Amino acid sequence: MRGRITDDSATPRAGRRDYWGVVLDAPDAAMLARFYTELLGWQVHQEEPDFVSIAAPDGVAYLAVQTAAGYQRPTWPTTSGSPQMMMHLDFEVSDLGAAVAHAVELGATVADHQPQQRVRVLLDPAGHPFCLYLGG
Template identity: 60%
Template sequence: MDGRPSHEPGTPRMSRHDWWGIVLEAPDPRALARFYSELLGWEIAKEDADGAAIAPPEGVAYIAFQYADGYVPPVWPAQEGAQRMTMHLDFEVVDLQAAVAHALELGAREADHQPQENVTVMLDPAGHPFCLYVDGSGS
């Protein structure tokens, strides 16, 4: 992408300037950051009154959470006249049952509609859908 720097291999991550991420709106962004931090084992990299961000131990990606006044959670699956899901997160796991149990312990819930055998659609505490899946390719 024009305007983004390139870095030599081995450049320390905190001195890089090519970070990228996604931002989820939430009624309590700091609580949602703690949920995903515990779910993924990522550190809370930033936290203030309006939001928070988490980052993995390596790489330059992040998930941020920002306060949204009047937040309305999306529905899954889509329903006419209801707030539609505009994106969702996917996380590959090696033990789907254990990953689902862990997410439930942290406050997620399973969605009623489950479209695939190797995927479990979950709803985070703010209602955002996310998928836990195992590689169905057999490799």
């Protein structure tokens, strides 16, 4: 991408400037960020009243959540006249049952519609669909 710094592999993670991420809208940024922090085992990277970013302990990817006034939960699967899912997160797991149970324990719900055998669609506490899937 033009204008983007390229990693030279010698710069320590904290000094890198090639981070990239995804930002989700939510009715409460802190609440949803806590959910993903606990689900993924990531750490809070930046926290402001209406914006929280979390990051993996390695790499340069982050997930951020921003409070959005008037937020409406997306529907899964998409139905006419309802807010539709614009994107979703995928997480590869080695034990689908354990990963689903952990997500539910943290506040996720299993979606009624499950389109694939090796994938489970869940809804985070703000209603965003995300997938846990078996790799390989």
